[in-house]
Amino acid sequence: MLLINQLVGMATIQDLGRYGYGHLGVAQCGAIDRQALLLANKLLNNLDDCAAIEFTASLTVTFNQDCWFTITGAPFIANIAQRNIWHGWRNRARKGETLTIMGPKQGRFGYLAVEAGFRVDSVMASASTDINSGFGGLNGRLLQAGDQIGINPSNTNISKPVGAVIRQNNRKLRALPGPELQHFTPQSRQAFWQQHWQVSDQSNRMGYRLSGETLQTHNLIEMRSHGVMPGVVQIPPTGEPIVLMADAQATGGYPRIATVIEADLWKLAQCQPSDHVQFEHVSPAQADEANQEWQRYFYRLQRAMNHHG
Amino acid sequence: MGNPIIYRLGERALVLDPTPSTPISMALQRKLCWIADLCRDRQEIISAVPGMNNLTLTLSAMSHIPSWQQQLQQLWDEAESAQLSSRHHVIEVKYGGRYGGDLDAVARHHQITTDEVIAYHTAPSYQVCFIGFMPGFAYLTGLDSRIATPRLASPRQNVPAGSVGIGGEQTGIYPAMSPGGWQLIGHCDIELFSPNHNPPSLLQPGDSLSFTALKPVSRGTHAAN
Structure with a gap:
């Protein structure tokens, strides 16, 4: 206990x-x-x-x-x-x-x-x-x-301390384009991918709000409620992104401009208010590669642990 | 019914969004809920969440995306001829007074009696389109437009669990205490969501329900004056 x-x-x-x-x-x-x-x-x-x-x-x-x-x-x-x-x-x-x-x-x-x-x-x-x-x-x-x-009770087989290589947070959030990306003006799309977004102090386990140049759609788009998940980047009427995090509601109704890949969502989670992040447009294949990189990281750790007992 | 629109969301979610620009259809919603129920039994599917006339599937791995794009298409075709059945719930509501503090205001807004509000609210069979906002909160369609009422100018901090409200074109029940801006017209005593029940939510997407007045309040008062 x-x-x-x-x-x-x-x-x-x-x-x-x-x-x-x-x-x-x-x-x-x-x-x-x-x-x-x-x-x-x-x-x-x-x-x-x-x-x-x-x-x-x-x-x-x-x-x-x-x-x-x-x-x-x-x-x-x-x-x-x-x-x-x-x-x-x-x-x-x-x-x-x-x-x-x-x-x-x-x-x-x-x-x-x-x-x-x-x-x-x-x-x-x-x-x-x-x-x-x-x-x-x-x-x-x-x-x-x-x-x-x-x-929980355990029959420990651990005998000595072991440490892991610590990953670095470059605050570059690789992201896949979202279903409504094309509804945004060319200028807004460019701003989304290029500007340095500042993490707002209104960021919590439900979502992280980012501030910067506001984003606009060509026309007002009428969205119906839809299922969402952590990583989805929504643009509410204020034009500033909200990245959904672990505690996000199961459904949402704002345009989905992008989705942060699972391999990188931790980078945003670990940002403090006023830290800056950038989105980087990637393909599903690159997202897959990023996941495999994590798998290799954990595989190497497992091998080292097997070796050191 | 032809090829529905299926697109990818993020790494391993698929969205079935058959008719994004046509009016909301209850027949379509039943079809999507039927597909969602089938998907939930499949090992590669982590979640199947109906929205308003759309369905979002989260797969266990990215590699299942191509095959599920096809399977969704097949399920869509099968749903066309499937027998779609749904559970119906009858919810007993105490209307007005301390159970529904805004009943009078709703009647006044429409210049009708409170009894008429209750009659219009208990007449339809509503459909549970989807559940969101909070656990067990059902988005119901079927509200009689004669009692559609704008939300409160400033939301209440604490709406009691079980409150039955009207917000714009929608009606619904608050499963737990929460802030809320809907006009509260009544209260029901049933537990809509309990994390330890199986299933935890009484209402499921695709179900239908109707309200029945448990005890009518003051009759015949014309609230308009």
Whole structure:
């Protein structure tokens, strides 16, 4: 078991998300930086979908049992019993030790995962917290000081720390053209792909708003509500993009100018307000290649872990 | 019915958008819901979300896109001759008074009695077109245009769960407490969405429903004056 002593900012339990309920109006949720959660779980030999704590600022927790853990995502500073903890590494906590996490130095979301995962009831086949609808995770709410979270039992076969190569965020969001791209004026299309968009402070787990030169369509287009998913870039009447993120509603009604590829959505997730991002027009084949690059990254990690035990 | 428009959205979603520029069709919506139900049983399909006269499928991998472009076309052709059945729900509503604070205002707006508002609201069979906005929130079509009423000028912060409202040309039920700008005309006691039920939502896309007045309120009052 793990006890949360102190917590600043927003922390929730998240796994890879809740799938197959979009037709009932249920959001996908799940880790906003999926690759960071995958990395955390792979470092611990966990199933990819194990639930972890997603956090945004300082966090202090006490382990009530011996336990291997990792911290991934944005580079937070951490220590446990006077030992510095590197993010992207797996480490061992002894029963009674307190882990202090501070930051982040840059980026936005960190992940604390434990071997075998946190023990959280599954709701509609997922442990993810849906904070807008109030279910999943720990009673459907944000974590708070005093919360105790169970840890699944494990027969550990981990013997030593291992670290991963840390990816770099170049803030270039590769994106596929959206169904309504051609409805925008040539000038707006050019602006969409070329300008440096500033991440607005009105950005959260539902969507990131970007500010810059506003975009216009040739004519007013009447849109009917349609299914949407994380990564879809909508242009509301204000003309400034909203990139849908993990907690986005299942349906939307704004023109879809583009979709950020799954391999790159984490880059936006890890932007702080006032950071700048750019979209880069790619083909489905390039998106596929980008996914394979992630697969190779995790494959190399697995090989290194097999080698080091 | 010819070739529908099927296009790709992002890496691994397909959108079936058969008639983007023709008026909204309930027959088409039933067809799309029928296709969506079949798709949901298929392993390569992660989600099948009906919108308003369109359907978005998310596939488990990008590599399934070409084959599903064809399969969607086939399902579309099969739906033409399929027997489309739908579940019908009868929802009991307490209209007016403390259950529906805007009933009088709606009656006044149309210069009719509250009983007439209730009569017009309980007469039709509505169709659940799709569910969105929040879990279990059904977009219903079939509202009698005689009681279509503009939304409130400023939305309420907390609309209680179970509230039955009218917003423009639409009517619906709030499954959970939420902010909302619809005119509230009544309340029903049923649980529309429960994350631990299977299925979690009482209403499914493609279902139909009608409202019945549980206890009529003040009769014959002409709210227009």
